[in-house]
Amino acid sequence: MKNIKIGLIGAGFMGKAHVVGYSNVPKLFWPAPAVPELKTVCDIDEETAKDAKDRFGFKEWTTDWQDIINDPEIDAVSICTPNDSHAKISIAALEAGKHVLCEKPISNNPEDAKAMADAAAQASSDGIIAMCAYQYRRVPAVVQAKKLIEDGSIGDILNIRTTYLQSWSADPDSPLSWRFQKKYAGAGALGDIGTHVIDIAQYLAGDIEEVVSNVRTFIKERPVQEGGADLLGTVKVDPDAAKEPVDVDDEASFLANFKNGAVGSIEATRNAWGRNNYITVEVHGTKGSILFNYERLNELQVSFSEDPEDRRGFKTIYTGPAHSYGEVTWNIPGMNIGYGELKTIESYDFLKAIADKKQPSTSFNEAYKVDQVCEAVLASAESRRWEKVK
Ligand code: SOE
Secondary structure (H helix, E strand, C coil): CCEEEEEEECCCHHHHHHHHHHHHHHHHCCCCCCEEEEEEEECCCHHHHHHHHHHHCCCEEECCHHHHHCCCCCCEEEECCCHHHHHHHHHHHHHCCCEEEECCCCCCCHHHHHHHHHHHHHHHCCCCCEEECCHHHHCHHHHHHHHHHHCCCCCCEEEEEEEEECCCCCCCCCCCCHHHCHHHHCCCHHHHHHHHHHHHHHHHHCCEEEEEEEEECCCCEEECCCCCCCCCCCCCCCCCCCEEECCCCCEEEEEEEECCCCEEEEEEECCCCCCCCEEEEEEEECCEEEEEEHHHCCEEEEEECCCCHHHCCCEEEECCCCCCCCCCCCCCCCCCCCHHHHHHHHHHHHHHHHHHCCCCCCCHHHHHHHHHHHHHHHHHHHHCCCEECC
C-alpha cells in the first residue's frame, strides 16, 4: 500500500476538516487505497501554522505555500485558502506534478476557473488528479437519490428544487471577513453555499441551460475585524469598530431550465435565522419524488406513484451498510455519520482516485461549470432577464 505525503495550505476551519478526513481514511476504510502522511502545513499566520503542526501531527510547518509546491517529497496538496488564491496555488501544484484537492468554489472568477480546468486536463494525461471539494454530493443519501434517479425509480425528472440556508451572518455585527469581499470571494452566499446546491442539482438532474435570478445584499456594511481569520460569525467584533462595505450578495435565488427539459429552483442565503446548515433537495419525477435535508443527513425520503393509493406518501430510508460508503457508515443504520465522516469519504475518494489514476468528481471542469452557472445568475440579476449558461 502506497503512502501519500500531504501538504495542507490554509489551516483554519476547512484545513481542520481536511485533516480529520485524511486521518480517518485508514481507520474507516480498510484496506485503504493509500495511507495519507501529513508532511507539511502552511498558513500565512505563523502561530496558526505552528499550532496546526503540533495539533494535527504534521512533520513541518511553513508560512509560504511555495515551500509545499517545491518540496519533491509531497505527493498531494489540499488547498483550503480564500477563493482568490485557488487558481495560482492549484495551477502551480499541478504543474509541479502534485495531485490537488481544492476547496470550493473552484475560483472567484470564471476565467481563473477555466485556466484551472485546462491545467487539470493537461496534468491528467500524466495521471495527476484534481478534485474540487463539493462534498455534499457524496452524502450516502444523496448518492442513493442519484441511484433512484438513474435506475428509473422516480421516472423522468420534472422538477428539482435545492436550497442552502444558513444564519451565521444574519447578525449585522458578524464581521467583514474575506467572505464578504468580492476581490477575495468572487460572490457571497451564491459562491459560498449556492455553489454546493448547484453542484448537487447538476449531479442529479444534469447541466443547467439558462437561469433567471433575484440577487440581493441586505446587510450592506459590516464591522472590520482584526486579522484575516474567517470566524464564521462565532466571534463578534466591537460594535463600535469601523465599518466597511459588503460588495457581494447575501441572498441569491433563481429559476433554472435544465438541458434535459427539467425545471428547477435554487436558493441560497446566510440570513436565515434558525437555519444552520440547511441543505435541502427535492426532486419530482413522473413516477415518484425524493426529498433530502442535510440536517437529517442519514435519511432519504422517497414517495412512489405505484404505491397503493391508501399507502401513498413519503417513507424514510435510513442509510447504512446497504448504501454507498457503507464501510464508513458504521454497522447499523441509525448509528449515523456526520460532517467528519463526510470529509473522510471525500478524502477516501481523492486517495482512491490517485491510486486508481482515475479522475474523480467533482472534477475541475465540473466545478468550472458551477462557476459558469453563478456567472449567468449574476448576469441575470443585472439584466433582469433569462440568461444562458455559457
Ligand atoms: C460557510 O458558509 C461554510 O463554511 C461554507 O464555506 C462551506 O462550504 C459550507 O459547507 C459550510 O459553511
